[in-house]
Amino acid sequence: MKAWSLLLVLLVALPLVVGVVNLPTHDAPDAPIHTGVGVRYLERGVEETGNKNLVTAVLLNYRGFDTFFEVIVIFTALAAVLALPRGSAARPGGFPEEAAHEADGAGGRPAEAAREANGAGVPVSPVVSYVVRLMAPFMAMFALAMLFRGHVTPGGGFQAAAVFAAIFIALGLVLGPARVAELVPDDWRPWLQGAAPLAFALIAAIGWRLTGAFLGFPTDDHTAQEAMGLFLEVGIALGGGVILARLFLEMET
Amino acid sequence: MSDVFDAVMLTLLIATAVSVARARDLLAAVVIFSLYSLTMTLVWQHRGAPDVAMTEAAVGAGVTTVLFFITIARTTRREKR
Numbered sequence: 001m002k003a004w005s006l007l008l009v010l011l012v013a014l015p016l017v018v019g020v021v022n023l024p025t026h027d028a029p030d031a032p033i034h035t036g037v038g039v040r041y042l043e044r045g046v047e048e049t050g051n052k053n054l055v056t057a058v059l060l061n062y063r064g065f066d067t068f069f070e071v072i073v074i075f076t077a078l079a080a081v082l083a084l085p086r087g088s089a090a091r092p093g094g095f096p097e098e099a100a101h102e103a104d105g106a107g108g109r110p111a112e113a114a115r116e117a118n119g120a121g122v123p124v125s126p127v128v129s130y131v132v133r134l135m136a137p138f139m140a141m142f143a144l145a146m147l148f149r150g151h152v153t154p155g156g157g158f159q160a161a162a163v164f165a166a167i168f169i170a171l172g173l174v175l176g177p178a179r180v181a182e183l184v185p186d187d188w189r190p191w192l193q194g195a196a197p198l199a200f201a202l203i204a205a206i207g208w209r210l211t212g213a214f215l216g217f218p219t220d221d222h223t224a225q226e227a228m229g230l231f232l233e234v235g236i237a238l239g240g241g242v243i244l245a246r247l248f249l250e251m252e253t
Numbered sequence: 254m255s256d257v258f259d260a261v262m263l264t265l266l267i268a269t270a271v272s273v274a275r276a277r278d279l280l281a282a283v284v285i286f287s288l289y290s291l292t293m294t295l296v297w298q299h300r301g302a303p304d305v306a307m308t309e310a311a312v313g314a315g316v317t318t319v320l321f322f323i324t325i326a327r328t329t330r331r332e333k334r
Binding site (some may be wrong): 053055146153155156158159162165167169173175244247248252253 | 303304306308309311312315316319320323324327
């Protein structure tokens with residue numbers, strides 16, 4: 001058994017090592033990354049897409065189609081998790097909606113509500129609770145900054161989504177998942193969960209109307225181009241954040 | 254200096270990766286794995302990819318770690334031999 005494992009590891013490792021050894025060095029002028037489409041992105045990316053951050057330019061513009069299906073992948077992941085039947089392993093505490101009502105009935109301080117709601121019966125550490133509640137607004141500011149400055153500085157919709165989700169999760173651990181679930185109104189939930197693919201579909205349709213190409217961006221109208229890019233970023237941030245947070249809530253409750 | 258940094262980081266990456274695979278306590282494995290992600294964040298940043306570094310820190314070290322924690326809380330902490 002051990003010998004077979006070793007053989008398997010060698011079979012995987014050998015091609016990897018050979019491949020890495022044969023990679024061109026970073027400064028080789030004839031390396032594929034310096035001769036392919038990358039050159040055009042670097043030379044004309046800012047002018048063609050209006051994004052000073054070329055990562056965003058590639059993600060939303062040149063490779064917009066890839067990103068479209070990436071957000072569909074995240075959406076499908078949540079759909080798959082939501083479709084799973086709740087087994088007998090589920091902890092008492094029920095669905096977030098029910099737990100929310102219990103927490104309301106209990107009233108009192110958040111820590112008490114959390115103990116009721118999270119079902120584990122473990123009191124929340126006051127230090128953790130204080131730090132999370134102190135940091136949450138700053139994290140939100142940081143996420144917003146990444147979202148709205150993502151076309152100029154590092155960051156963008158996906159990163160903002162992850163930080164938004166982190167705020168939800170951290171607050172959920174402290175206040176109990178039920179109170180966090182309340183933050184997203186029930187009527188909005190399906191729309192927010194699908195926000196990223198929906199935003200892409202809408203922008204793709206608008207691009208089609210304006211330029212005749214699916215997901216096309218009008219290169220001559222910088223205002224429209226920037227507005228469309230920003231709309232996509234907001235869609236990705238909201239949709240991605242809500243999906244990640246929902247995955248957490250679904251497992252926690 | 255840059256090479257020294259790379260060497261230290263890559264050694265740390267290998268060390269954490271091996272520790273994760275060897276750990277029988279899954280809670281410890283998740284904590285070490287989050288350390289792996291943080292090291293990776295520094296490597297990305299050092300390689301001039303701040304966008305990837307941000308994603309690694311938020312998703313790799315943050316969200317995935319929490320999801321793993323919940324999974325352990327709902328299953329078991331010890332790996333069966």
